[in-house]
Structure formats: C-alpha cells, structure tokens
Amino acid sequence: MIKRLAIYYQEMYPIIPRLFLAFVMFFEIYFLLLLNYQVPLTKISVGIPEIIGSLTIFIFLMLLRIVDDFKDYETDRRLFPERALPSGRVQKQDLIKVMVVAIAFIFISNLIWMNNFGFFLFLFIYGTLMSVWFFQKSKIQPNLILALVTHNPVQLVMNAYIISFTCFKYQVSLFSWTSFLVMLTLYFPALIWEISRKVRAPQDETAYVTYSSIFGYQKATKFVLLLTAADVVTNILLTIRLNKFATVVIVLNLIWFLLKGKQFLKDPTAFRLVEKVERYTYFLETLMVLVVIIYLLVGRL
Known part of the structure; x- marks a missing residue:
C-alpha cells in the first residue's frame, strides 16, 4: 500500500x-x-x-x-x-x-x-x-x-x-471591501487556470470537452484575458498602499500576458495558453508574497 x-x-x-x-x-x-x-x-x-x-x-x-x-x-x-x-x-x-x-x-x-x-x-x-x-x-x-x-x-x-x-x-x-478584495485575490488565478487549461487550438480538440470546443478558442481566450485584467485590478488595490513599485511590476506582467494572449489569438498552435497563464500566475503570486515580506521587514515602499 x-x-x-x-x-x-x-x-x-x-x-x-x-x-x-x-x-x-x-x-x-x-x-x-x-x-x-x-x-x-x-x-x-x-x-x-x-x-x-x-x-x-x-x-x-x-x-x-x-x-x-x-x-x-x-x-x-x-x-x-x-x-x-x-x-x-x-x-x-x-x-x-x-x-x-x-x-x-x-x-x-x-x-x-x-x-x-x-x-x-x-x-x-x-x-x-x-x-x-x-x-x-x-x-x-x-x-x-x-x-x-x-x-x-x-x-x-x-x-x-x-x-x-x-x-x-x-x-x-x-464583511468589508478589504475582506472582499482579499477573498478575490486568490480566486481569479484559480478561475483563470481552470478555464485556460481547457482552451486548445482547433486541430488539438479531441473527445474531451473544452471551452474552446464550445465557444471557439478566440472567445474563450478573450474571456481569459478579461478575467486576468480583473485579477490585476484586485491585486493593485491591495498592494498600492503597501508598495507602489510593485503595482508597476504588476501592470508590466499584465501587459506581457496580454501580448501573449494576442499572439495566441493569431496562432493557437504557437503554445498552450495554460502555460502562459501559469507563468503569469507564478510571477504575480511570488510578487504578492514579496510585497508582504518586504513590508514586514522594512515597511511601506
């Protein structure tokens, strides 16, 4: 056993x-x-x-x-x-x-x-x-x-x-706006990942049901990009009082992902969307952890 x-x-x-x-x-x-x-x-x-x-x-x-x-x-x-x-x-x-x-x-x-x-x-x-x-x-x-x-x-x-x-x-x-934002901050990444892992290029579709097979890969991808933008908003609202430099990095990370999303829309065979989502998420969550650590060590930046 x-x-x-x-x-x-x-x-x-x-x-x-x-x-x-x-x-x-x-x-x-x-x-x-x-x-x-x-x-x-x-x-x-x-x-x-x-x-x-x-x-x-x-x-x-x-x-x-x-x-x-x-x-x-x-x-x-x-x-x-x-x-x-x-x-x-x-x-x-x-x-x-x-x-x-x-x-x-x-x-x-x-x-x-x-x-x-x-x-x-x-x-x-x-x-x-x-x-x-x-x-x-x-x-x-x-x-x-x-x-x-x-x-x-x-x-x-x-x-x-x-x-x-x-x-x-x-x-x-x-029950407050702050608690609501914090509750969302780790919900959006889970939602984005769950959807993106079931978005495929048309030629990669199988009997396995995906969001791209239901709505088409372009609509599914655009929805992922929209959710990502909403995710960034919640993160900025939570970090702007703690570390203003981090908010700039968060926006740059979003821009990078949006560009990758645009590339995927043009050529869905270039890479798997979920791979870029995971890279975006790992970077963002690592940054959020660093914001907390830096604040605990040196205070607001």
Whole structure:
C-alpha cells in the first residue's frame, strides 16, 4: 500500500510542492488582510492555529484531488488510462484509507485549535456536495459550464475560511471591501487556470470537452484575458498602499500576458495558453508574497 500511495502522490499530488503552496496561500491571504487593515506588526503572532489552517488547506485540496479521481474514473479509463488510479497502480481502497485518516485529523484539529469551526464545516460540506455532484450528476457532469459554476467557487470558500480565522483572531471586520478584495485575490488565478487549461487550438480538440470546443478558442481566450485584467485590478488595490513599485511590476506582467494572449489569438498552435497563464500566475503570486515580506521587514515602499 505504501508503495502504491507513493506512486499516487508522486504523479497526482506531489506532497512538498503542494504543502508549500498551501502555506503560501494561507499566509498570503493572512498577511494581505492584516496589512491592509493596518494591524500593528507588534500585535501579529503566528502559532499552532496558523499551521493547522495551512494544513487544512493542504489536506482539503488533497481530498478534492482524490475525489476528482474517483468521479472521473470511468472517463480516465478511456481518455487517460496511464494515470495512477485507472492504470491499477493505485487502488481505490488505498485512497479511501488516506481520506478517512485525513478527515479525522482536520476535524479534530479545527475543533481544538481554530476559532472558525463553522466556516470549516461549511468548507467541508461544500467539498462533500462537490464529491456527489450536488446530487445532480446527470445534469452537471456533461455540462462544462454548469460544472464550472458549481465547483470552481470552492476556491472562494477556502479563502473565506482563511479570512474568517484571521478576522476573528484580530477582531477586524469580516464583511468589508478589504475582506472582499482579499477573498478575490486568490480566486481569479484559480478561475483563470481552470478555464485556460481547457482552451486548445482547433486541430488539438479531441473527445474531451473544452471551452474552446464550445465557444471557439478566440472567445474563450478573450474571456481569459478579461478575467486576468480583473485579477490585476484586485491585486493593485491591495498592494498600492503597501508598495507602489510593485503595482508597476504588476501592470508590466499584465501587459506581457496580454501580448501573449494576442499572439495566441493569431496562432493557437504557437503554445498552450495554460502555460502562459501559469507563468503569469507564478510571477504575480511570488510578487504578492514579496510585497508582504518586504513590508514586514522594512515597511511601506
């Protein structure tokens, strides 16, 4: 079982990178919120609850990955038979055991150390409903748009989980423009990536349903570019008070991506759109983390 799980995690959910991502996600939202609320640095503390919150994000994303593999098992057997689960190199029973242990851990940990157990329950319930297609599998599974509308907002729910913990701990407003912007700052990248990974050149389309096969690659690409512009607006509003130089870099990153988008519109065979989205996102999120670190070390720039 251990060897089979090692195969699964190596191919489907690399532990170290995903653990790092979960911590970055948690603390980026955590500090962006506090710094924009101008909470004095002397009052900010990091302890066990923050670690539990980060681990909750890591485990929740892992559970979503496993559930997706269960949900798409029959489709993957036809279209992606080389993947760990449909190939038989990992057994469903292995993953079920992992899920039981992981769920028990995050439930107990959140109950003991976190101050927002209600938000955790909402996150878990939303994830559970996703796993059963909100009891509307026959309608949602074959409809890519409906699947996006029902499943993608889970990123907003995860963000709300982090924001609620932070607001409750430091007694700042949960329902405010600042909290709303912070909640969006990591939602747009997830939405943009989800759409762009299903945008292909006409000759690359297969039986796998994509946004480009439904709307055409040009309309799908233009929508991705529009979402990216909205993403930049939220990031600028959050960073302009912390580091004005960073806002210039954010705009330059947007210009670079828009130029790549224009190139893709002219020649969709030049590269995969999702590759440029990932580069744009990694650069932007790294910059946002640096803005937080620089502010914590030297203050406003």
